[in-house]
Amino acid sequence: MYRAPVEEIAHTLKKIAGLDEAIAAGRFADLSDDLVDAILEEAGKFASTRVAPLLEVGDKHGTPLKDAEVTMPPGWKDVYNEWIGGGWNALTGKEEFGGQGLPMMLAVAALEMWNSGSMAFGIGPTLTLGAIEALEAHATDDLKHTYLPKLVSGEWMGTMNLTEPQAGSDVGALRSRAERADDGTYRIFGQKIFITYGEHDLTDNIIHLVLARLPDAPQGTKGISLFLVPKFLVNADGSLGARNDVFCSGVEHKMGIHGSPTCTMIYGDGFAKDAKPGAIGWLIGEENRGLACMFTMMNNARLAVGIQGVAVAEAAYQKSLAYAQERRQMRAPGWTGEGMSPIIEHPDVQRNLLTMKGLTGAARSIAYACAHALDMARTGAGDDKKHWADRANLLTPVAKAFSTDVGVDVASIGIQIHGGMGFIEETGAAQFLRDARIAPIYEGTNGIQAIDLVQRKLPLDGGNHVKDYIAELRTIGEAVSLSNSAGFGQTAARLQAGFDDLEAATLWLQKTLADGDVSNVLAGATPYLRLFGLAAGASYLAKGALGADNAGRTTLARFFAENLLNETSALKDRVVNGAPSLLGARAALQ
């Protein structure tokens, strides 16, 4: 069973991702080191003892739909109520609406733990958080006061309604429509698919944020507006009123995260007897500016999904480590104990475990560094704010895609370590892979993230932001070199080679993009993102190993630098030299 790695998480926050410096610089008012530790400790306890037991029951029971109502798995509602009772939903909300106003760094650390316990449980509140952010940034005061207190507390949950059958990655292709009503509200009509937690019985009300088009809207992404559509209308006194005309017509049968209801939602079909046709909605932000509002929540949702990759990887690693320590097969070289050795003594199993742990730590560091940048941007001003906003923008696609690829890879290695038992569902190793497999897809496929990185993020600040970032990474390599610690082995030299590859690929992409050669840039997007993640992750692991009492971290950083980071040369080669053979190979695809 999962045990939250509180110490490792705290170390990553403070020593790698920048929390120590941010606190020292007075960025977070009264946040003290002790408070951070206390929050992490409590979150860890809750995740390990209350959330983790939901994992298997969620997988087995799923979320059956009957008469447009979804029943959540046994025990989930109790844990959810306990969870919001502990104030965990309110970590980052604004204080005026009952939130605790804590940094995003703490929120993602806690989020990692919920998702390690159960990814299907963790994803629900992530959507609520997105709704809160969109309302805080763009809603009228009236809407804020009606909805935010209950969303922040978690008494109600929120959803994001983007996808339609013909509009997945391409949001601009959506067709749901909104009509203006005489009273300033709107009537929403259309079908949305893949709506996470679109319907469930955890809360009395569900607040849907829905993208739709007004009749006179321009085509494409510039004609999309965002609406708030509650499941139950809210009376003036805050009590629940009539059922709104939004209903769940189907729940998907998925490969994993069975405890998370993935719903088809029908707006404005007059489904229920007591609901008038047309779902009543309220505009968020301005007409036809819905996509900008949605991006507010999508960016953070991308980071949150990246955290899911880290979370599942951590849980899979823990289970595999425990199994490898217990399971005995054959005698490893040098084994002097009686009988068969635990399989962890076999070098090949060690390679697997070290790969799992190294990739998990690297992905965690990148994701936390992204959260740090968001916090710094939120608390900064002027050039400083701009710098950190750029940093968050740069790291978001990497935090999303690299981490979720890691989640899948690590979960798959975990199955392998379990041998035949890994394929048996009761063991639980297989569920991690089944759960993790969605994360590279939702909130923008990893291919989309890679394209975002090379097309929109490399040009930030005239192309200088990423160069400065690489220069920062290089200072870590130099610190490793100066540390003179024998435990690092060839780490410094390996880091330098990785940075050289990253820099060469970056410059090539920037130049090729400037030349207008878009296809060549897109052809290298995915290898580039992985190259970026490996180089950044390797240097973060090394950074975390600098200083005293870090023998275990030093050996892990070294393993990563000497065994995993060397992939960068092939990745750079794919970026710089791979396009001709790719773009010319369309004929082979038949």
Add this chain to the structure above:
Amino acid sequence: MYRAPVEEIAHTLKKIAGLDEAIAAGRFADLSDDLVDAILEEAGKFASTRVAPLLEVGDKHGTPLKDAEVTMPPGWKDVYNEWIGGGWNALTGKEEFGGQGLPMMLAVAALEMWNSGSMAFGIGPTLTLGAIEALEAHATDDLKHTYLPKLVSGEWMGTMNLTEPQAGSDVGALRSRAERADDGTYRIFGQKIFITYGEHDLTDNIIHLVLARLPDAPQGTKGISLFLVPKFLVNADGSLGARNDVFCSGVEHKMGIHGSPTCTMIYGDGFAKDAKPGAIGWLIGEENRGLACMFTMMNNARLAVGIQGVAVAEAAYQKSLAYAQERRQMRAPGWTGEGMSPIIEHPDVQRNLLTMKGLTGAARSIAYACAHALDMARTGAGDDKKHWADRANLLTPVAKAFSTDVGVDVASIGIQIHGGMGFIEETGAAQFLRDARIAPIYEGTNGIQAIDLVQRKLPLDGGNHVKDYIAELRTIGEAVSLSNSAGFGQTAARLQAGFDDLEAATLWLQKTLADGDVSNVLAGATPYLRLFGLAAGASYLAKGALGADNAGRTTLARFFAENLLNETSALKDRVVNGAPSLLGARAALQ
């Protein structure tokens, strides 16, 4: 729905793996090119129209157990009967027992097609084939005449019973026991787990081959004997007699291949009222020499599992390609059509599809080349026989492990191409990953295969066999270079770099092993096997592209050489330089 790629399979057999030369050299009596084509065509038709429709129903229904009896999914028995009626089970069996005596190359080609249709269906007859081989090689004439005709025809099926809870990869740790009876038969007692097709209703009888220990047997692998234990005893006239004391006590709930019953088998527990305690068994081969008999069937089973990796990869590729041609999202650069472009026009999707197709073709070539070596060894004599036996031994672990890793990777990419639909079970993309995930585990985990390769296969023929093999691969690179075909781009140079990496890693491993430094060899086993697979696969794809009318194959071989093969430099580095940081990192594993 899967359509057997008959032309591609024929091309790989004839032009890459050596079937043309073997036929020309008269190795296969009256086998003609026309007959090969006719067999492949018919197998392809059966796999596409009869086996493939079993895929989804097998996944949904699974193989429920009730009162020690397993019910197969609806429709499976009919297809199985049709399949054996077509003579497909008898392809390779000896003619004296009703077999067609055809080369292993044709058998694996057909096996690929059955497994592409449904891996859960394809695995059953693979086990029967293993039992046939063990009996042909080691059983008494009496046993042969009683069992082989019905196993060869497929009227009965066979199983392999190795694994016990404490004895997985380490077969020597098994505890099932056998007692000598007065009539020359034996009584078998014990529990076996993970027995594929251990119980089912496809056939009237099931012939179990079971490893067990005699009371006076030495410990470890030298004290294991092999026994034939039929589900129903066979009367002198060939009719079925009493129920034997072997029963299925459980069927595993697995991640995938739900149509394949994975059984716990209880021997000698007196489970049934009419069965006397002690399962009646007959010795195969000599007492305490059971492992040698078992290896006869295990080697071929390893190749067969490798074929499963190829098969699922092919099916996943076909589904993804069809989806990518149909699904429209956004406008790819250069797209001049109306509205959104098919996603296959996006370079990142092309990279995914080309990677799928390239890896699939590479794995297929290696597996078929391994089958070719088996055929050459079987039909050869003296040094020639020895040479080809060594070749089969060298390629078997690569054919098993590289291909099954490819199966998992390609199936996972296939899900990604489908976006959100890939995570929905109805689409079928997810099932390929769930099915494929067992193949790197069973018949010896891929870690075991890698260890086998570096410890037992690199030393073959005093270390010269692998060197000669690499020299053969180099001639393909030279032929590409001499072809002067512009379509190959940098293929020749890339191949040479890959061979250099393979050679350097090989020499380092051979020397390190000779120095007795086993841990360092084992630490590099898995990266080495992948390096071997990439270099061999790349050169086979290039070989298949030499000659006229191969534009599509040339562009694919080039893509592989310029975008995938470059991984070899990092892999070589892990082999040659990776061990210190790995073996020193035990402290990080906690």
